[in-house]
Amino acid sequence: MSRLSVCFALLFTFIGLVPATASADDQRHILVLGRISDDPRSHYEQLKPLLDYVVPRMADVGIREGRVLMARDAQQMASYLRRGQVDWVTETAGTAMLLQQRGDAMPLLLTERDGVSRYRTVFFVRRDSGLKTLDDLRGRSVAFQNNASTSAYFVPAIELLRRRMALSLLLSPMDKPSGGTVGYVFARSELNIGAWVHKRLVDAGTMSDLDWDNPARLPASYRKDLDVIYMTEPVPRALEMVRGDLDPKVQARLREVLIEAAGDPLAREALQYFFHTTRFMPIDGETRRVLDGLRGGVVQVRAAVE
Numbered sequence: 001m002s003r004l005s006v007c008f009a010l011l012f013t014f015i016g017l018v019p020a021t022a023s024a025d026d027q028r029h030i031l032v033l034g035r036i037s038d039d040p041r042s043h044y045e046q047l048k049p050l051l052d053y054v055v056p057r058m059a060d061v062g063i064r065e066g067r068v069l070m071a072r073d074a075q076q077m078a079s080y081l082r083r084g085q086v087d088w089v090t091e092t093a094g095t096a097m098l099l100q101q102r103g104d105a106m107p108l109l110l111t112e113r114d115g116v117s118r119y120r121t122v123f124f125v126r127r128d129s130g131l132k133t134l135d136d137l138r139g140r141s142v143a144f145q146n147n148a149s150t151s152a153y154f155v156p157a158i159e160l161l162r163r164r165m166a167l168s169l170l171l172s173p174m175d176k177p178s179g180g181t182v183g184y185v186f187a188r189s190e191l192n193i194g195a196w197v198h199k200r201l202v203d204a205g206t207m208s209d210l211d212w213d214n215p216a217r218l219p220a221s222y223r224k225d226l227d228v229i230y231m232t233e234p235v236p237r238a239l240e241m242v243r244g245d246l247d248p249k250v251q252a253r254l255r256e257v258l259i260e261a262a263g264d265p266l267a268r269e270a271l272q273y274f275f276h277t278t279r280f281m282p283i284d285g286e287t288r289r290v291l292d293g294l295r296g297g298v299v300q301v302r303a304a305v306e
Contacts, residue, residue: 027084029064031055031250034086036077036095036148040070047090049270050277054257061253074148078103081243088254089241090275094154096239097295098302104244108255109280110287111238117281118234119208121155126197127227131204134163134230140203141170141183143193147306151208152193155232157184157305158297167305173201190217198222204229235290240280 033051037043047068055066069086071077074095080086081103089099090111099105110117123142125131131140137160145152160167160182168181173196177183185202187193193205194217209231211217218226240258242251261267262279271277283291 028247029062031058031063031066031254032069032085032087033066034069034071034077034080034089036072036074036091037070038072043070044068046273046275050261050267050274053261053267053270054254057257058250058253061247061249063250063253074098074102078105081105084243084245087243087246087250090238091241092148092150092238093236093291093294094150094298095148096241097291097298099241101295101299105241106244107239107283107288107291108242108251109240109258110236110283111240111275111280112278113237114276115278116210117237119151119210119237120234121151121159121206121232122209122212122228123156123159123204123206123230124197124212124226124228125204126200127225129203132229134160134165136229137182137204138165138180139177139182141173141175141177141185142204142206143173143187143196143202144184144206145190145193146186146188150235151211152190152206153186154294154298154301155235156206157301158294159230159232161297161300161304190214191219194218194222194226198225233290235294236287238275239291 031051031054033047035043035047051066051068055063069080071080077086077089078099081089081099088108089096089105091099096105096107100107123134123137131137142156144156147153157167166181168177168183170177170183170185173185175183175185187196187205190207190211193207196202197205207217212228242254258280259282261271
């Protein structure tokens, strides 16, 4: 009876593994595009057209189907990447570096949106504030956008930490930092950041130079009373990332299809839906240098600020 029980146990174990193995094999023909999102329906409509364009052009490497998978935050997306549930992720540079550090993702291409592939962060204050340099922000308050923003959180926080300036989270714009720290608060939007600085609720604000020059993000009525006191070095605007263990043939073909898409009229509408992408670009040595520095800075922000 003991031997019979062992045989049945082994048989059931084998039978249980067959569907799992077959399922894993079946997944190899599916390309999964991921996105961190607080608005899955809207982002799905932006992602799906490009995925539908890419998939038929990857049949020669076994891809026959495409799917979109949303994550609520970087931690969940990193988990998807480590478990092989997502193959390709489109993200801003700061979050992309976080996914490389936590999810073993790899940069595949630089993404140009609206003809711009890089941007800078600007620190700005009211013209009559008396603040002239970043060092003047000690003991003052600054508005960031949210804790996933590259230009309005990661990059400015990295710059302040690089100058050995401690950051402390404020309870509200009305709160004041203690000691010589730089107090920060999340304003959620560029429009709020500009308004809070203009109305003297905070001492300084941060945003990309693209948003600084955009009247829809920073109205002229605010900007006329504001001054930029510092501008950082440029960083990539967005990146296409792939999981580290993705089949090299699939990686290479995906890279090729995306680079060629800018020259294909059939891809024009899909690229426009895809966050106004104008083209995908190879990552050169200078971009890798910037990304290496950004990745180290993002890790420092997560450790020292959060």
